[in-house]
Amino acid sequence: MIGGLFIYNHKGEVLISRVYRDDIGRNAVDAFRVNVIHARQQVRSPVTNIARTSFFHVKRSNIWLAAVTKQNVNAAMVFEFLYKMCDVMASYFGKISEENIKNNFVLIYELLDEILDFGYPQNSETGALKTFITQQGIKGQFQTKEEQSQITSQVTGQIGWRREGIKYRRNELFLDVLESVNLLMSPQGQVLSAHVSGRVVMKSYLSGMPECKFGMNDKIVIDKAGKGGVTNEAGKSDLGGGGSTSGKQSIAIDDCTFNQCVRLSKFDSERSISFIPPDGDYELMRYRTTKDIILPFRVIPLVREVGRTKLEVKVVIKSNFKPSLLAQKIEVRIPTPLNTSGVQVICMKGKAKYKASENAIVWKIKRMAGMKESQISAEIELLPTNDKKKWARPPISMNFEVPFAPSGLKVRYLKVFESKLNYSDHDVVKWVRYIGRSGIYETRC
C-alpha cells in the first residue's frame, strides 16, 4: 500500500510529508527531488522506480504530488487517490498552489490522516469529510452524541456521500449535459477517428433522502421499450430536447461510467440509472459515443509551399448544424513553421493574429450560426535554413462551444421520489442545459 505521501513546490522543496509505512525513510523525499523534479526532461513516465522504491507522481500547476511505496500496490488506485486528494484539497481551499498549501498545512495533515490509513484510502467524499473536518477547528467538543454517531455512520455507511436531514425550501435540480467532441481528420476530409466523451453534471438541492431516476435516449432502452409496445411514461415528464439538431430518436452509447451513488447492478440488469444523489455539485455519469456524431465544424485546409521561403495557407471552416443555433468562442489555430519571419493574414470574419511565441496563427470568431462558411488566407514568409529536416506540419486545431449535444444525447426524464417528505416529482424545479465543446478537434494539413 501507499507508504508515504509528499507534496513539493516547483523547486523541489517539500511542503507536506506524511509517511505511513516504516519501510519509507526520509531519504525517499530527497530521492524523488533529485531523480524526478530536478531531472525534468528525462522523466518519461509517471511511475519511477528508484532503488526499489516506486514513486507515483501527478502535477497540478507547479505543485508535485508524489505517492511512494515499496510494495506491489494497485497502481491505478494510487493515481485515482492522488486525483481524489487534489479534488478534496481544492474543495477545501480552492486552487492548489504553494501559498494555499502552506497556509493550510495543518488542515492537509488532518485530511491525510483521515483519508489514508496505513496507506489504505478511506472515505474521501468531501460531503462527508466536511461534516467533521472543518477549517475553523474541530467541532468535536460541541457535538452531541447523536451528531457524532450520525457522522460516523455517514462516513462508513452505504450512502457515505449524503447526510440525513437536509432541508430546502425550494427543491431544485440543475442538470448539464457537457460533451467534448474529438476529431482527427485527414487533409482530404476523411474522418480518421471521432468520438464524443460526455459528462452529466448535476447540482441538486433536494430535501431528505430522495431516490432519483434518470432516463435518456439510450438505444438499448428505447429499442427494448419499443419492442414491448409499452408507451413509456417518459412522455409526460419529458424535459425537452434542448435544441439538438438531429431528428434521430436514440443514440448508441459505447460505454459509460457512473458516480458511486448509482446502483451499478441495477444498471447492469435493467439499464436503468437510479441513485440517491449527493447534495450539491457532482458528476453523475461519463459516457462515450462513436457512432453518428454530429461534427459541428468542418475544417478544409490548403497549404501550398511556394519555393523555399514562402507558404500559402488557406483554411475554410463550415458550420454544420441548425441555422437557428449559434456557436461561440470559435478559435482556429493554424501552426506555422519555426523559421517563420512574417505573416500576412486576411480573414472574412473575426480576428486573426500571428503569434510568434506560439508558432501559430490564431483566428478567433465570437459567434457563428449554423450552415455558414468562413475563410482565412495567409501568406507565411520563411527564413531560409539549411536544416534538412522537414517541417512536421502539426495539425490545425479548433476550439468552439455549441448549445447542443454532438452525440445526439437527450434527457428523457429525471424523476425524484421522496416518500417520507411531502414533496413530489412535480414540485421539483428542474433545469436542463446542453453544451458541446471541442475536445481535441484536429485536421491534418
Added chain:
Amino acid sequence: MVCSVSICAGEIFELKAELNSDKKEKKKEAVKKVIASMTVGKDVSALFPDVVNCMQTDNLELKKLVYLYLMNYAKSQPDMAIMAVNTFVKDCEDANPLIRALAVRTMGCIRVDKITEYLCEPLRKCLKDEDPYVRKTAAVCVAKLHDINAQLVEDQGFLDTLKDLISDSNPMVVANAVAALSEIAESHPNSNLLDLNPQSINKLLTALNECTEWGQIFILDCLANYTPRDDRESQSICERVTPRLSHANSAVVLSAVKVLMKFMEMLPKDLDYYGTLLKKLAPPLVTLLSAEPELQYVALRNINLIVQKRPEILKHEMKVFFVKYNDPIYVKLEKLDIMIRLASQANIAQVLAELKEYATEVDVDFVRKAVRAIGRCAIKVEQSAERCVSTLLDLIQTKVNYVVQEAIVVIKDIFRKYPNKYESVIATLCENLDSLDEPEARAAMIWIVGEYAERIDNADELLESFLEGFHDESTQVQLQLLTAIVKLFLKKPTETQELVQQVLSLATQDSDNPDLRDRGYIYWRLLSTDPVAAKEVVLAEKPLISEETDLIEPTLLEELICHIGTLASVYHKPPSAFVEGSRGVMHKRLPARTGSGESTESPDVGTAAGGSAPEAAPSIIPSQGDLLGDLLNLDMAPPTTTGPPPPNTGMQMGGMDLLGGGLDSLVGISHSMGAGFGAAPAVMPASLNAPVGGGLGDLFDLGGGVGMPMGAYIPPKTVWLPAMKAKGLEISGTFARRAGVIQMELILTNKAMSVMTDFAIQFNRNSFGLAPAGPLQVLTPLGPNQTIEVSLPLSTVGPVMKMDPLNNLQVAVKNNIDVFYFSCQYPISMLFVEDGKMERQVFLATWKDIPNDNESQFQIKDCHLNSDAASSKLQGSNIFTIAKRTVEGQDMLYMSIKLSNGIWVLAELRVQAGNPNYTISLKCRAPEVSQCVFQCYEAVLKN
C-alpha cells in the same frame, strides 16, 4: 543526502517556552510551528516531552497535531513515548467515537515494542466497538500491529477477530478487514488466513455493492486470489463482478477486469456467456483511455498484457490507440506498442498511414519507435511488407539521421524474414553508408553488405572502408564486420584474400576481446582446414526470424495477468523483481480450466494454464532473463527505468537452461569457485540418478521407517545436494503424496559457519509441470549445524518440458549466500491420482484401442507377495486393480493408473504361485512413461 536540517538552539528554546504556555491558542500555534519544522526535515525531537505534555487536551485539532508529532518521533524516543500510553488507553474509552478511532489509529503507528503490548487491550475493545467507524479503524490497526510484531498479533488472537469482521454488517468494516487480512496473508502464503470459500465469497460480493470505491478495490483484489471450484461458480462470480466495469473509478474497473480475466480461464469457450463476457470487456478498457494521462499510462501498460493474452477483445478497436498530438510522450510510446500488437491484414493500411505521420514528429524516441514499428508491421503482416518497405525508403529519403539509421536496422530484419524479395533497395541503403554513426545501424548495414556481397559490386570497398577504424568500433560492429568479410571471401575468394587476412589478424591478434578472438580463430581454422565446410557453415541458410519475438514469455504473462492494475503490470515484471522480502514473492497463476483432461480439450483450446506453455514455446524465444530473473530476483540490480522490458536476446532455452544460465552467473560471481561449479551440473545428474533408479533394493531397508504400511510408497530421503557443492548447505529429501497433495520433503542442513536465511526454491520446466505451490517455508534463519525439515507442497500446473529421463527434476535453491542447482528424480507414483480406477468396460475397450506397439513387458524378480497382498499394496499408491482372473494357476491382475496430467496407464500383472518372478505388461498412449511406471511397481512391491 542531508536528512535533517539543523535548527538553532534559540529557536528550540523559544518553542519550548511557547509549548509550556498556559494559553491554549499559543500552545496550538507552537505545536503547528513544530510540525512545520518537522515537515521540512528539521530535527525537533528535542521538544518531545514538551509536545507530549500537550496531548491531554479536549481540543481535537491540537490532539491530532500532537499525535502526528508522536508518530514521527516515538521511535527515536522510546522511553519518553511511554508517557503517551495512558492517554491512548483513556482515549480509547472516550464517549466520542471520533476520538476513540483517532486513538486506535495513532496507536498502531507508534512503533515501539514496549508500547505495543499495552495497546492490545484497547485494540481488542475497539475491534468490538459498537460504532462502525471505530471498528473499521481498528481493523487496519491489526495490520499495523502485525507489521511491528506478527507473533504478538497471532498470540492475542487478533487474526480471528479480524476474520469475524468479514461478516460485519457495515460494508466499510468488511472492506478494511479484507484489506488488512490480504496484506497479512501475503507474508504467510500458506496460512490460509483468508480462507476463501463460496460462503465468504458471497459475503464479499454483497459488500462489493455497498462499500466505497476504495473498499471495492480491496475486495476485488482479494477476490482475484480465489480459485472457483468449477466453471459454474466462476461464471456466477463473473456475473456479479461485471457491473463494476461501469464504475467511474478506473482502479475499480481494472481490478474488475483482473477478476474477469482470471476467472474466464475456467469458462468453456463454447459457452455463450464466454462470448458475452469478451464483448463486455472492450468498452470499459477503451473508456480508460479518456482518463487522466497518468491513469491512461497504467491502463495502456495493462492493455498491452491483455492484448497479448486475449487479442480478440480489442481487435476491432485499433483506432482508439491512434496517438494524439498532445498526448504525453509516455502515453504515445505505449499506444504505439499496442498498435503494432493489434495490426492485422484488415487494418494495416490505416496503421501504416498513422505510423508514417508519427515518423515526422519531433520527439526522437517516438520517431525511432514509429520507424521500428513499420518494420515490425512488415514482419507481422506479410501482405503489407511491400508497402512497409516503400514507406521506409521514403523515410530514408528525408535524410534525417536517426530516421535513416532506424530504418536500416528494420530493413535488415525484413530481409531476414523475406529473403530474396526486396534486395533491390540495397543500392539506396548503400548511399547512406556515411551517415550511420550508431553501432546498431552500422552493424545492420554491414550485415546487409556481407549477406548480399555477390550483388553489390563494390562490397569489398565498402567493407574495407569500415575496417580502417576497426578498433574504435563497438563489439557488435566488429563481430558483424568479421563475419561479413568472411562471407564476402567465400563468395568472391579471388579478390578479397588480402582483406580477409587483414580482418582475421585484427580480430585475433590486435584485439583483447575474447568473443572477437574466439570467433576470429574459429573462422581462421575453418577456412584453413576445409573451405568447403566453411562455406556450408558460414553461408548456411538462416532460419526465418519469428514474427513475435517481443511477446512476453507465457508463464510471466500469466503471472502478470493475475497482477492487473498493480505495479507489476506497469513494470511488466513479477513483484519479486522489485519488492523486498517475502511479500508478494509468491507466484500467482491463472486457474486451470476444470475437467481439463486430455479428452475434453480440443486442440485449439490450448490456452488453459497448463496447456499453453508447451504449445506456445516453439514459436517464442523466451528471454533468458525471465526464468533466471525469478530465481535470482533478490540479487538482481533494481530496475531503474520503467520502460518496456528489454528486448529478448535470443538463445532458445534447452534442457539445461537453468544450469547453463546459472553457470555464467556463478562464474561471474566468484572465480575461485568457478571451476568447481562448472563441473557440477554435468556430474550431478549422473551421481544422483541412482536413488530412484533400478537397483536400489538395498536402500529400502532404511526407508521402512516412514511407516504407513498400506499407504503410498515413499522412497527414503537421499542427499541431493552435498554440502561441499553448495557452500555448506546440504539438502536431502524425497517426494511423497499425502491426501492427494504432492509434497517435496526436504531436510536442509547448514554445515557452514555462518547463518543462512532467505531461502527460496524454483524448479526448471519439467515433464509433468511440477512447480512449488508456495514458497519454501524456512521462516527462521538456519544457524550453523542446524537442520530443518521442510515440506513443500507441489502443484502440477507449472510449465511443461519433456525431460530425459522423464522424471528428472532440475531444482534451484537460493539462500543469502548464493544460488545452487541440483537435479533429482521423483518416483512417478506420486503423480498417480486418487480417481484412477477405470470402469471395467472402459478398461477393456481402451486396452484394445491402444496399439500393440505401445505395450512393454517387464520382469519383477524376487517378489514374495501373493496377488492379493500385491494388489492391496499397490492400491496404497493409487494403482487400482480392476479385475482378477486365474488361468492355469496363474493370477492375472488388471490394473489402471491415472497420471496427474490425465494420461492413463493400463497394466496386466501376472503372478504365478511359487514363482518369485512377476511379469508385467504396460499399455499406455504415451509409451515413454512405461519405464518409470515399471520402476514404481518394483519399488512399491519390494518395499
